[in-house]
Amino acid sequence: MGVNTNPVLGGDGFITTKLSSFANWARKNSLWPMPFGTACCAIEMMGVFASRFDLSRFGAEVVRFSPRQADLMIVSGTITYKMASVCRKIYDQMPEPKWVIAMGSCTCGGGPFDSYAVVQGIDEFLPVDVYVGGCPPRPEALIDAVMKIQKKIEREGAPIV
Amino acid sequence: MERVEFITDEIDVSAGTRTEALILNMGPQHPSTHGVLRVVLHLDGEIVVKAIPYLGYLHRGIEKLCESITYQQCIPYTDRMDYVASICNNIGFILTVEKLLGIQDEIPERAKVAEVILFELGRVESHLIGIGTNALDLGAMSAFLYCFKERERIYDILEMVCGARLTTSYPRVGGLPDDLPENFNEAIRNFLRAFPKTLAEVDKLLTRNRIWIERTKGVAYISAEDAIDLGLTGPALRGSGVPYDVRKAIPYLGYENYDFEIPIATDGDAYARYLCRLEEMRQSLRIIEQAANNLPDGPYIADLPEIVLPRKELVYTKMESLIRHFVLVYEGFKTPPGEIYHSVENPKGELGYYVVSDGSGKPYRMRVRGPSFVNLQALPKMVEGRLLADVIAAIGSIDIVLGEVDR
Amino acid sequence: MSFDLQAVIDSLKSNSPDTILDIKAFRNETTLLIKKEKIQEFCQYLKNNFDFKFIVDITAVDYLERKTPRYEVVYYLHRFGPEYSENVRIRLKVEVPEEDTRVLSVTPVWSGANWLEREVYDLFGIEFVGHPDLRRILMPEEYDAHPLRKDFDVRNREPSKRCFEKDLKEGESGTS
Numbered sequence: 001m002g003v004n005t006n007p008v009l010g011g012d013g014f015i016t017t018k019l020s021s022f023a024n025w026a027r028k029n030s031l032w033p034m035p036f037g038t039a040c041c042a043i044e045m046m047g048v049f050a051s052r053f054d055l056s057r058f059g060a061e062v063v064r065f066s067p068r069q070a071d072l073m074i075v076s077g078t079i080t081y082k083m084a085s086v087c088r089k090i091y092d093q094m095p096e097p098k099w100v101i102a103m104g105s106c107t108c109g110g111g112p113f114d115s116y117a118v119v120q121g122i123d124e125f126l127p128v129d130v131y132v133g134g135c136p137p138r139p140e141a142l143i144d145a146v147m148k149i150q151k152k153i154e155r156e157g158a159p160i161v
Numbered sequence: 162m163e164r165v166e167f168i169t170d171e172i173d174v175s176a177g178t179r180t181e182a183l184i185l186n187m188g189p190q191h192p193s194t195h196g197v198l199r200v201v202l203h204l205d206g207e208i209v210v211k212a213i214p215y216l217g218y219l220h221r222g223i224e225k226l227c228e229s230i231t232y233q234q235c236i237p238y239t240d241r242m243d244y245v246a247s248i249c250n251n252i253g254f255i256l257t258v259e260k261l262l263g264i265q266d267e268i269p270e271r272a273k274v275a276e277v278i279l280f281e282l283g284r285v286e287s288h289l290i291g292i293g294t295n296a297l298d299l300g301a302m303s304a305f306l307y308c309f310k311e312r313e314r315i316y317d318i319l320e321m322v323c324g325a326r327l328t329t330s331y332p333r334v335g336g337l338p339d340d341l342p343e344n345f346n347e348a349i350r351n352f353l354r355a356f357p358k359t360l361a362e363v364d365k366l367l368t369r370n371r372i373w374i375e376r377t378k379g380v381a382y383i384s385a386e387d388a389i390d391l392g393l394t395g396p397a398l399r400g401s402g403v404p405y406d407v408r409k410a411i412p413y414l415g416y417e418n419y420d421f422e423i424p425i426a427t428d429g430d431a432y433a434r435y436l437c438r439l440e441e442m443r444q445s446l447r448i449i450e451q452a453a454n455n456l457p458d459g460p461y462i463a464d465l466p467e468i469v470l471p472r473k474e475l476v477y478t479k480m481e482s483l484i485r486h487f488v489l490v491y492e493g494f495k496t497p498p499g500e501i502y503h504s505v506e507n508p509k510g511e512l513g514y515y516v517v518s519d520g521s522g523k524p525y526r527m528r529v530r531g532p533s534f535v536n537l538q539a540l541p542k543m544v545e546g547r548l549l550a551d552v553i554a555a556i557g558s559i560d561i562v563l564g565e566v567d568r
Numbered sequence: 569m570s571f572d573l574q575a576v577i578d579s580l581k582s583n584s585p586d587t588i589l590d591i592k593a594f595r596n597e598t599t600l601l602i603k604k605e606k607i608q609e610f611c612q613y614l615k616n617n618f619d620f621k622f623i624v625d626i627t628a629v630d631y632l633e634r635k636t637p638r639y640e641v642v643y644y645l646h647r648f649g650p651e652y653s654e655n656v657r658i659r660l661k662v663e664v665p666e667e668d669t670r671v672l673s674v675t676p677v678w679s680g681a682n683w684l685e686r687e688v689y690d691l692f693g694i695e696f697v698g699h700p701d702l703r704r705i706l707m708p709e710e711y712d713a714h715p716l717r718k719d720f721d722v723r724n725r726e727p728s729k730r731c732f733e734k735d736l737k738e739g740e741s742g743t744s
Contacts, residue, residue: 040244050309065192081728083218085735115222217706392680410655528627
């Protein structure tokens with residue numbers, strides 16, 4: 001993108017860019033997360049949305065509990081096999097383009113629950129964009145993950161260097 | 162205020178219109194079920210005819226996992242049950258193991274008083290989120306933000322003490338793993354100064370708020386007899402007028418020496434439970450203040466070499482300590498064979514641990530009686546015959562944590 | 569203390585010697601071993617005559633290869649006293665052999681026992697005769713094992729996976 005200074009075209013005040021990068025720019029600054037909170041990490045995720053950490057500084061505060069209105073799924077908390085099909089169904093209902101953050105050790109790889117009921121990592125049935133470790137991760141870590149998603153969106157469609 | 166009763170039988174469905182029962186699936190992914198609870202609601206218009214809760218979407222097998230690890234290793238798993246007040250779960254578990262070992266009398270006073278402070282902080286922490294999310298579900302967003310602001314303050318204290326915000330895993334069998342930080346008392350004092358102001362704000366925002374009263378008064382009613390019959394504990398029981406609290410009934414950690422009241426409300430509705438929680442927080446502050454005034458100096462962990470891990474600097478310098486450390490970590494301490502049940506008054510009700518020991522370093526069976534699990538049984542009774550919108554108020558007022566319901 | 573638990577136990581023992589098989593005390597907790605067929609009757613008796621109105625917990629323990637009969641179902645009862653110091657607790661136990669895992673339900677006595685018994689049924693496979701709604705509660709309904717039994721490996725994820733795959737297939741053919 002570049003700011004236009006050509007007086008014939010109306011002087012400064014508008015920007016020329018490719019449509020795709022404009023869309024990416026708009027997308028990355030208005031992520032609508034769908035919090036798929038199941039366990040402990042959900043409480044830390046609530047902390048991220050609440051006053052002190054305030055995710056709205058990154059344009060991602062419009063929490064939508066309907067998957068049809070969201071483009072970022074934050075899976076926070078242990079996913080059991082009983083829950084996994086629900087998780088997959090919700091992901092399938094989200095419109096494209098969509099991204100997934102796996103928040104916490106349980107979603108990344110089962111965490112401390114190496115047991116008969118727990119899925120050992122949600123990437124067994126979901127494509128994950130950013131993994132956040134920690135049990136639970138600190139709010140700063142989730143904010144970092146959102147920023148990583150923003151970087152990823154920025155590069156979307158760009159030639160792979 | 163008069164309570165409006167909705168009785169499905171009185172509705173005249175024969176007047177020319179055809180009605181059909183509607184089955185509505187609520188959850189497991191629903192913002193107001195506080196996690197992954199699923200309730201199947203049979204509706205007649207807007208009235209709930211039948212509510213069937215389905216659980217298990219967060220069943221992680223904690224009881225089974227604990228059978229294959231040593232007692233000290235179980236502590237982090239107890240965190241992740243009632244994760245809103247992890248510290249209370251930890252203390253409940255270590256008290257159970259201490260009872261099993263029969264070493265209650267050898268726990269130093271400093272550890273006991275510190276545990277009381279932390280336990281009550283956990284209670285405040287949990288009630289804040291209980292009230293905050295209940296209000297959030299019913300549309301009062303600001304109360305939630307105030308509550309969360311105060312939770313962050315408690316997180317800061319917990320972080321100072323044990324390094325974690327949420328999942329504390331702090332006390333050990335025998336006392337505390339390390340001495341309290343130097344400025345612990347000061348932090349508690351600051352909290353005691355600042356917290357009543359926020360509590361007054363939450364009180365002002367909700368207690369006489371007309372919308373809040375309309376949404377909670379007379380809603381999710383349960384009588385004292387039903388509450389006892391269903392085995393409810395905590396604010397869910399005390400909101401119906403039964404003054405039962407484990408801290409008074411079967412005192413632990415020296416609670417009998419503190420001066421505090423058990424608040425009860427007699428209406429048995431969601432508003433009564435809210436009032437109970439609010440008053441319990443004030444009582445918790447009283448306990449914390451008394452405990453902070455009497456926090457003694459001295460040892461923070463019992464002098465029991467066969468149970469307590471040696472100090473780290475000794476492990477690095479002394480051969481005997483290194484061996485002892487290795488044995489304690491690898492095999493765990495030995496417990497006498499037998500079975501023990503110990504309960505504590507968690508913020509949500511009676512949290513009980515039932516441990517069967519076969520004499521080895523690992524529990525043969527560990528059972529957790531989660532208060533949310535038993536309290537949730539009251540949900541169908543509370544909502545059947547009432548409006549659909551009251552289901553949200555009912556779930557919020559029972560204050561469940563699914564980690565503990567499903568374990 | 570106005571309520572004397574010991575006197576109550578003594579009178580119970582003398583009144584119905586074939587119901588109480590054994591009495592144990594460990595760390596101030598009293599455990600009564602009850603004859604399996606008599607558990608419902610005995611609980612009703614305790615509730616009516618001695619005011620044990622509150623069921624605290626029901627659980628089970630699997631003593632595979634350590635003890636026969638294999639299972640024990642554990643009940644924990646509470647009695648509210650007029651004063652806080654008069655609260656009394658008692659533990660009842662029933663031995664359940666492997667060949668016949670049926671016990672009479674106590675849900676008719678305390679409705680709070682409902683979910684507690686369902687959980688024991690789910691995780692141990694002990695059937696409660698007379699229970700109004702005996703279904704699995706934590707594991708999926710088509711789950712084909714009882715995970716808290718000692719012969720079930722904690723890392724055995726196969727039964728869960730089968731249920732998951734079935735759910736997934738049903739989800740694909742469904743409308744949403």
